[in-house]
Amino acid sequence: xxxxTRVKSFAFRRPDGVLIYIPVPKHWDQxxxxxxxxxxxxxxxxxxxxxxxxxxxxxxxxESKSTNGYLIPGSAILSPDTPHHDDAYYCAYNIIxxxxxxRSSLNGEYRQAxxxxxxxxxxxxxxxxxxxxxxxxxSQIPAAKSFxxxxxxxxxxxxxxGPNDDGIPGWLCTSHNADRSPLRIKKxxxxxxxxxxxxxxxxxxxxxxxxxxxxxxQIVEYLMGRxxxxxxxxLRQDFLTNQDPSMVELREIVKxxxxxxxxxxxxxxxxxxxxxxxxxxxxxxxxxLNIADEDLTFAGKIYRVRNTLFHDYRRLHxxxxxxxxxxxxxxxxxxxxxxxx
Amino acid sequence: MQIKSILEDNKVSAxxxxxxxxIEDYLGLAKQIYKKNNFQRRRVRSSKNVYSxxxxxxLQGCVMPPVVLAYTKPPGTLEYDLQDAIHKDSxxxxxxDGLQRSLTLMEIEAETASKADIQQAFLARMMRCEIYEGINxxxxxxxxxxxxxxxxxxxxxxxxxxxxxxxxxxxxxxxxLIREADARRARQPNCYNFxxxxxxxxxxxxxxxxxxxxxxxxxNISSLENLAKENDKRDVFNDFLIxxxxxxxxxxxxxxKYPCENDTGDANDDASQDPKAWGTTGQQIFKRAxxxxxxxxxxxxxxxxxxxxxxxxxxxxxxVVGADGDEFMLEFNDLISALNSRAKRIGNAQRLFFRQFFKxxxxxxxxxxxxxYRSAKEAFTSANRIGI
Numbered sequence: 247x248x249x250x251t252r253v254k255s256f257a258f259r260r261p262d263g264v265l266i267y268i269p270v271p272k273h274w275d276q277x278x279x280x281x282x283x284x285x286x287x288x289x290x291x292x293x294x295x296x297x298x299x300x301x302x303x304x305x306x307x308x309e310s311k312s313t314n315g316y317l318i319p320g321s322a323i324l325s326p327d328t329p330h331h332d333d334a335y336y337c338a339y340n341i342i343x344x345x346x347x348x349r350s351s352l353n354g355e356y357r358q359a360x361x362x363x364x365x366x367x368x369x370x371x372x373x374x375x376x377x378x379x380x381x382x383x384x385s386q387i388p389a390a391k392s393f394x395x396x397x398x399x400x401x402x403x404x405x406x407x408g409p410n411d412d413g414i415p416g417w418l419c420t421s422h423n424a425d426r427s428p429l430r431i432k433k434x435x436x437x438x439x440x441x442x443x444x445x446x447x448x449x450x451x452x453x454x455x456x457x458x459x460x461x462x463x464q465i466v467e468y469l470m471g472r473x474x475x476x477x478x479x480x481l482r483q484d485f486l487t488n489q490d491p492s493m494v495e496l497r498e499i500v501k502x503x504x505x506x507x508x509x510x511x512x513x514x515x516x517x518x519x520x521x522x523x524x525x526x527x528x529x530x531x532x533x534x535l536n537i538a539d540e541d542l543t544f545a546g547k548i549y550r551v552r553n554t555l556f557h558d559y560r561r562l563h564x565x566x567x568x569x570x571x572x573x574x575x576x577x578x579x580x581x582x583x584x585x586x587x
Numbered sequence: 588m589q590i591k592s593i594l595e596d597n598k599v600s601a602x603x604x605x606x607x608x609x610i611e612d613y614l615g616l617a618k619q620i621y622k623k624n625n626f627q628r629r630r631v632r633s634s635k636n637v638y639s640x641x642x643x644x645x646l647q648g649c650v651m652p653p654v655v656l657a658y659t660k661p662p663g664t665l666e667y668d669l670q671d672a673i674h675k676d677s678x679x680x681x682x683x684d685g686l687q688r689s690l691t692l693m694e695i696e697a698e699t700a701s702k703a704d705i706q707q708a709f710l711a712r713m714m715r716c717e718i719y720e721g722i723n724x725x726x727x728x729x730x731x732x733x734x735x736x737x738x739x740x741x742x743x744x745x746x747x748x749x750x751x752x753x754x755x756x757x758x759x760x761x762x763x764l765i766r767e768a769d770a771r772r773a774r775q776p777n778c779y780n781f782x783x784x785x786x787x788x789x790x791x792x793x794x795x796x797x798x799x800x801x802x803x804x805x806x807n808i809s810s811l812e813n814l815a816k817e818n819d820k821r822d823v824f825n826d827f828l829i830x831x832x833x834x835x836x837x838x839x840x841x842x843x844k845y846p847c848e849n850d851t852g853d854a855n856d857d858a859s860q861d862p863k864a865w866g867t868t869g870q871q872i873f874k875r876a877x878x879x880x881x882x883x884x885x886x887x888x889x890x891x892x893x894x895x896x897x898x899x900x901x902x903x904x905x906x907v908v909g910a911d912g913d914e915f916m917l918e919f920n921d922l923i924s925a926l927n928s929r930a931k932r933i934g935n936a937q938r939l940f941f942r943q944f945f946k947x948x949x950x951x952x953x954x955x956x957x958x959x960y961r962s963a964k965e966a967f968t969s970a971n972r973i974g975i
Contacts, residue, residue: 300933327933368798375932 251280253341256324256348258372261356261364268348268369270341271326278338288393289346289358290380292317292406293414295421297376301329302424303336306380308397308431314386315431317406317424318343320360320374343379347372377409378424389433395442399434402446403581415450417458419578434584441468445584449577455570456555456562462573463552465580469516470509477506477515513545519583520544524575531568535561548576588612588669596719599726602662604718605653611710612673613654614696617689619677642695646709653715654685657730662721683719683731724751725822747792748785751824755781759825762832774874776839777832783876788827790883794891796938798880823898830898831882835873837906841959843869845920846913864916865923872919877934881941888942889950901949902957909960918960922967929975936975943969 253276255269270276298319306315316339322328324344330336347358356363358379362371373379380401384390389397401407405420422429444461452458485491485499505511521544528547532538537550551572555562562569588608596603645651658665658672659679665672672679682689699706719730728747754764764781765772773780790796845867866872873879889896908915923937930936944966947953955961 297931299929299931301927301930321932325933327927327937329927329933370932 249280250282250284252276253279253345256344257352258348258359258363258366259351259354260366261354266366266368266372268324268344268372270324270344271328271331273326274331274337274341275334276337276341278334279341282338282342284345286383286385287342287346288382288384288390289343290382290393291320291358291374291377291409292380292401293377293409294405294424295414295418297321297414298378298422298424300325300327303330303426304422304424304429305335305426306382306429306431308382308387309389309433310386312386313428315380315382316340317378317380317422317429319424320377320379321370323347323373323379324369339381343381344373346381374409376413378406378422380406395437395439396433397431398442398446399437399581399584400431402450403578403585404429404431407446407450410447410451416453417450417573417577419574419581432585435586437584438468441465441584445577445581449573455566455573456559458573459551459555459569459576462576462580463548465584466513466516466548466552469580469583470512473516474506474512478503481506510546510549513549514543517545517548521575521579524548524572524579527568527572527575531562531565531572534565534568588673590666590669591715593666596722596726596730599719599722599729601722601726602720604665604720606669606716606718607713608673608716609710610692610712610714613714613716614689614692614710616673616677616680617654617682618693620680620682621689621693641691642698645691645695646699646705648712651685651688651714653717654688655683655717655719655730657681657683657719657722657727659722660720665718665720680718681727683727723822724824747788747824748781751781751785760829760832762828764828774871776836776870779828779831779874779879780876783874783879784828784831786876787831787879787883788824790880790938791823791827791887792883794884794887796877796880796884796942797935798876798938826898827883830901830903831879833903834882834901834906835870837903838869838873841869841908841912843872843908843912843916845916865920865927866916869916875937877937878941880938881943882945884938884942885945886949889946896949906948906957906959909958909962915960915963919963922963926967926970926975929971931975936970939973939975940966940970943973 253270255267258266258268260266298321300319300321302319303322304317305313306317308314313335316336318336318340322330323340328336328340350356351359351363358374359372360366360374366372382390382393387393398407403419405418405422407415407418409415441464444464449458449461452461481499481502488495491499525544525547528544528551531551532542532547535554537554539546539550542550551569555569588606590604590606592605594603594605657680659681660672660676695709696706699709719727722730751764756763756765761777763772763778764784765778766781772778786798790798845864847864847867866875886896886898886901910918923940926936926940927933944962947955947962947965947969948957948959950956953962953965955965
């Protein structure tokens, strides 16, 4: 905002061209406004399991020891009722969100504005009321340009995803409680786009628990595939370094390859770290199905459920709440697996 | 210009006078009304095609429906000298219906400035105006609501603002309404923020404490139905304001102050000076927009249940705090703090809380009738039950 020292109001241009002026509450602490470099910030919309209380917020630390973002409910943007009017950082980030959204409207861009902005006469019809705005200070974020690819999984594991057309997705791994404590966001492992789409868009919006399991199993298969690739690379290296393998050595390599290609081996290897909550949920479901096998590993249980779902769906038909519970736990587990340890 | 017809409007106790007037004379008047009235400066943009079509039609000589005005001088003034009223007395005219048409006429005049013959023909053309003469403010509001059912109706709040703006800065029965910018004066006894009072009256007419200014037809019809229940001989705005002033007067008498270690005793301090308190004095608590909106809405709802309840029947004299003053202030601030931390939208939650508070306070059978302390506790419980 350059030399601007205090903001009095913002102009929002509705799609029909009418300008709406939204005042910045006079009692807000704007001492940081002169230090803001306009254009150095991004604003994203995020939802959690339920609409956030207006008084909630989270300072955000994205791969940093100091705050480089804020998560603020849309209902609090330029709200004269916010109890945090004397927090200069909160006010600055809140004003930045309003600035970005209102400036976009002047260019006919309404991606971050509420659908109601078409007939808006006041701020509550311009800013989304049921979701969060994530305001980030881009120059202080290592991977600002690939933000969605790098940080979506971390946000998702904190119960924060992008909104759907109807507002809030029904199945998140947790609900973000923006209780003013810092929200730490880290870069996830390198992932293909489809895996991010599955975890951050498809799973949270899949009403059917069987479909959610199917989606989640795609991530299990991705992990299996990644593990398989690293094993095969090792075998290939062994094979290539040995120019003239003996029959015994060749048999050994083939045996290793066969083992690596075996699906049960692959899932055991991919899900080598057990999760007690997911394991208990899988046990509950397998009990209902009268599948009792004490020797099953954690991965084996997931594989057994997968086989039943894929090949004998009717047996699972009446157990959607158990499948749902398993999905909830497996979802959290997989998200954690995709973050660096 | 000449008068063509005079009819009595018995519903609003006024004369409806139809005149024919040249566009030039009308624009002279309309510009004055537009210039003096900040509240009417809202131009609705139609799509480019509709906008161009309307202008082209007018230039071709299309006859517009009559523009509707109110003239607040006593009956007979217009009939005595219509020319004089139109040319010299714009201050007593209010534009009820036809703002967009008037603005379009102004634009045509500006756009034809370089084509003298076209402009001359345009300005010389005659149009119709319907003028309500000797009408009181509630009558004007009623007529505005019945007229504004077109494509771009004004909101009720906007219309009330237009009508009562003459109360701004002019003492009325010891009460002064002031502009929003003058926050310091608004804290003085018998001084109220004009915008807050308008919100409060709108909450009463709308039976809703939420400040959403939709301006849609359904909102207007709902307010119209409620307005029709009012006694047309009384001005509900005056009753509302005087009653609210009596309530605030009672609160001032109770001398409620938030107990703090370094009490300066300055009743005009901002709440922000004491981070613990949402309201440091009783006056500060109840002078907020949320309180007056809650009051308007609550009395409207009580009136719907029992038509004998009105602003003038509220028993202000027998109000009691119901607890020690310090205890009341601590409890009230605690309740608001708890409300704020849970509310999805703080302003709406506070308005709902105050609506429930005033309902409990002035409802005979609430069990907390006329007791501020108990009404506050009950309001908190019921607001949470309703959902904040």
